[in-house]
Amino acid sequence: MALKGNLRDFPTTQILNLINLARKTGTLTIQGREAASMAFREGKLIDASLGKETDSLAHILQRSGKLSTEQVRIIETRATGISDKQLGHLLVRAGHVTQSDIIQSVRHYVLEIAYSLFAWAEGFFRFDADQLPANSRITIPIDLENVILEGSRRLNEQAALQREIPSLEATLRFSEQREMRARQLNLTPAEWRVAAQIAPQRSLRQIAQANNLDEFEIRRIVYGMLQIGFVEFTQSPRPGARPNGAARGPAAAPPLPPAAPQESGAARRSVVMRLIDRIRGL
Amino acid sequence: MQTVKMVITGPFSAGKTEFIGAISEIDVVSTERKITLANEQQIKETTTVAMDFGRITVDQDLVLYLFGTPGQRRFDFMWDILSQGMLGFVVMIDSTKPETFREAQRIIDTFSSYAATPYVVTANKQDQEDAWSPEDLRIILRLSPSVKVLPCVATERESVKNVLLELLYSILDELDAQEASASD
Numbered sequence: 001m002a003l004k005g006n007l008r009d010f011p012t013t014q015i016l017n018l019i020n021l022a023r024k025t026g027t028l029t030i031q032g033r034e035a036a037s038m039a040f041r042e043g044k045l046i047d048a049s050l051g052k053e054t055d056s057l058a059h060i061l062q063r064s065g066k067l068s069t070e071q072v073r074i075i076e077t078r079a080t081g082i083s084d085k086q087l088g089h090l091l092v093r094a095g096h097v098t099q100s101d102i103i104q105s106v107r108h109y110v111l112e113i114a115y116s117l118f119a120w121a122e123g124f125f126r127f128d129a130d131q132l133p134a135n136s137r138i139t140i141p142i143d144l145e146n147v148i149l150e151g152s153r154r155l156n157e158q159a160a161l162q163r164e165i166p167s168l169e170a171t172l173r174f175s176e177q178r179e180m181r182a183r184q185l186n187l188t189p190a191e192w193r194v195a196a197q198i199a200p201q202r203s204l205r206q207i208a209q210a211n212n213l214d215e216f217e218i219r220r221i222v223y224g225m226l227q228i229g230f231v232e233f234t235q236s237p238r239p240g241a242r243p244n245g246a247a248r249g250p251a252a253a254p255p256l257p258p259a260a261p262q263e264s265g266a267a268r269r270s271v272v273m274r275l276i277d278r279i280r281g282l
Numbered sequence: 283m284q285t286v287k288m289v290i291t292g293p294f295s296a297g298k299t300e301f302i303g304a305i306s307e308i309d310v311v312s313t314e315r316k317i318t319l320a321n322e323q324q325i326k327e328t329t330t331v332a333m334d335f336g337r338i339t340v341d342q343d344l345v346l347y348l349f350g351t352p353g354q355r356r357f358d359f360m361w362d363i364l365s366q367g368m369l370g371f372v373v374m375i376d377s378t379k380p381e382t383f384r385e386a387q388r389i390i391d392t393f394s395s396y397a398a399t400p401y402v403v404t405a406n407k408q409d410q411e412d413a414w415s416p417e418d419l420r421i422i423l424r425l426s427p428s429v430k431v432l433p434c435v436a437t438e439r440e441s442v443k444n445v446l447l448e449l450l451y452s453i454l455d456e457l458d459a460q461e462a463s464a465s466d
Contacts, residue, residue, distance in 0.1 A: 068362060069362075173283065173285070174285075174337065174345075174347070193363055195335065196349055196363055196364050197363065197366070199285055199367075200283060200285065210363065211363070265457055265460060265461055265464075268457060269454065269457050271284070271286060271344065271369075272369075272450050272453050272454055272457070273454075274340050274341065274344055275286070275338075275340060275344075275346055275450055276447060276450045276451075276454075277340075278338065278340040278341075278346075279305075279338070279443055279446050279447055279450070280443070280447065282305065282338070282439070282443055
């Protein structure tokens, strides 16, 4: 008998708690904003997917920045029909990634999906005992206690961040405060990746998509940068048309506008001439 | 306001942070952390984990941002992102460290593959006795005659200015060539 219900009555936290305490093995599927599933073995989270299709290892590694778009394209054309485990062995042996890269990337991927489900207030769920992912799939056992704690914490933080940054359609620019003591900043690589893409013509949503960040992560990073005065909104942020749309992986991302807009030759020449004049005068 | 971006790249410890610091109107924002790899520790006590960032305001409508790439291979994943929309790039090479030239070649090949963007190569630390000359670097890196290899001392503002100006002249040349081919 499958365990069934609605998140409205039985939230994600409680379901995970039950699975953890009962050391259940099987797959939880949820039909909410979209389809999602999480697999468990003896009460530990081992796999997750969001949307209709399960991301392949190549795409997971791309999302974590371990493989480039070009490398994934080559894998998809040349390595069709091989399992994630086989692909993992090949990539490690070829020196493209390490075993640790794979473990960290898969773990991060699974956790991000799990955390995102905490925010779902409604959706039918069903737990099918003993139903597990295919053997070819790479699974990493993750203790559920910490997932529940972190998911609950994020849920509270997400609400606060949503109030501060209501729309991901907002755009940023670097602060004009010359007195900013920039040398005191200590940014993480993730924050730098976001900083590298800040331009008045690029929305937070586009930056998130380009960096494979979910809504929570991009809001948290930008909030930190705003607080220290490193960046500022180009306009006051307004609630966007898609406040609940999750930032997804590269496959769902629309093409990014370039940081330097495509200009006519004359406009580009004018920019270069102004730069030359300025640098000569320094 | 329009923003344009130049990328300053090169092997580990080539002088990218100093280069940006010599010309930026703000203190260079860099993430300096204690490093753990023994061979890198012999070179610098701390190293740039992520990247450097500098700014030159041209006027009210135009700002140039300088982004320095991380020097170590484990941060290569950021290059693709940094290269998007760049006006041009500078490849910094420590002329006194031939053991880094092969890495410089790899960086040039990688960045050139992202986009057909003009670039210049700088032979940094030309104030030191054992520095390789720019022309020797050109040969060893197998650079085409169209690529400028410029002498540089990254701690000196005039030297850095010269490199940026030469890159901008190369960009102008590229625009000229594009216009000429369009009118043919």
